[in-house]
Amino acid sequence: MSTDKTGRLQNVNRRAVLGASIAMGSSALAAPAIAQGQGTLEWKLVTSWPKNLPGPGVTAQRIADRIQVMSGGRLTIRLFAAGELVPALGVFDAVSAGTAQMAHTASFFWQGKIPASVYFTAIPFGLLPHEHITWIEQGGGQALWDELYAPFGLKPVMAGNTGVQMGGWYKREITGLDDLTGLKIRMPGLGGEVMRRLGATPVSLPPGELFQALQSGVLDATEFLGPWSDRAMGFHKVAKTYYSPGFHEPNGTGEALFNKAALDSLPEDLRAIVLEACKAENGRALAESDWENAGSLQLLQEADGVTVLPYPDEVLAALRQTSAEVLAETAEKDPLAKRIYDSHQAARARLAPWSDVAMRRFMAARDG
Known part of the structure; x- marks a missing residue:
């Protein structure tokens, strides 16, 4: 390295060293640690789920395992369940800040931070799993999702699917709208707001706290x-x-x-492996959920003494009407929320008639 007569670095070299130092610091913040001499990388994956929880917990571990196998061990994913590194509902901020490189969670948890995020898990009376995947992949949903999270330095993708959900567990029977008044219920996303407008009291709790809350009376009902x-x-x-x-x-x-x-910062092939591992889990998890849900529903009814009931027609009608009002209001939050709302509604309008002709009529015919 050359110097002037006073022994100081020449300005050009000083600037070069400073620039290189800044570049190295920035890449160190963005990139995962690289094991010296091995060319391997390790990422931290934080989740919103108890470890190996059937459904999303299993999915998160399977994605981590698949990435390691597909990468030939070049990228290792170290999984931290809810509370092990950050709280269940702290994973968004943790990945945004670089505390972890990756998270597995559900977008409706960020409703308070980003109201339109709920569209990318599910909304009341919205799209079925295959319709939702179609919207994200074919109807422009992914580009809108990317734009929504870009200010936080995040890239979101679909990663597994637990299928059609149940309405929830209730300690007392719901016979009409009056039974919703004062009901303490855990129901995240826009469904909780719908319930609130019908007289219930939504309570926000992470998954790991739900059983104790239901048992102790903090909750009268919960969905999961x-x-x-x-x-x-x-x-x-x-x-x-x-x-x-x-x-x-x-x-x-x-x-x-x-x-x-x-x-x-990942090499192109590792980046493709990471994204494809998540994409592959969509079909795997949905098939698994449908299979296991069918078996577990039978056990709940035959072995556990659970009664499965439909919501009364009066309640469903009120839920449907109130949901439409809540959804329309989400479009008023900001221009991007309006575009997401419009895109989702357009996808539903396009796909629903086909689902009706192809699926509802077939199921009616199959069932006789």
Whole structure:
């Protein structure tokens, strides 16, 4: 390195060294640690789920395992369940800040921060799983999702699906709208707001706290996912009435969040592996959920003494009308929320007639 007569670095070299130092610091913040001499990388994956929870917990671990296998061990994903590194509902901020490179969660948890985020898990009376995937992949949903999360330095993708949800566990039977008044219920997303307008009291709690809250009386009712995950959570031990349909979540898309700088820093082939591992889990998890939900529903009814009931027609009608009002209001939040609302509604209008002709009529014919 050359110097002037006073022994100081020449300005050009000083600037070069400074620039290189800044570049190295920025990449260190964005990129995962690289094991010296091995060319391997390790990422931290934080989740909103108890470890190995049937459904999303299993999905998160499977994605981590698949990435390691597909990458030939070049990228290792170290999974931290809810509360092990950050709280269940702290994963969004953790990945945004670079505390972890990746998260597995659900977009409706960010409703308070980003109201339109709920569209990317499920909205009341919205799209079924196959319709939702179609909207994201074919109807412009992914581009809108990317734009929504860009200010936080995040890249979101679909990563698993728990299928059509159930309406929830109730300690007492719902015979009409009056039974919703004062009902303390855990129901995230826009469904909770719909319930609030019909007289209920929504309570926001992470998944790991739901059983104790239901058992202690903090909650009178809770929804979570479907029979497979719900039975594993033990809700049937303290509430024996299980309602359907899950009007608030007709779809159960899991959300993988990536620190975008970390994702972009990966070699092209590893980046493709990470994204394809998430995409592959959509079909795998949906098939698994449908299969396991069917078996668990039978066990809940035959072995656990659970009564499965439909919401009364009066309640469903009120839920449908109020949901339409709540959804329309989301479009007024900001211009991007309006575009997301319009895109989602357009997808529903396009897909619903085909689903009716192809699926509803077939199922009616199959069932006789």
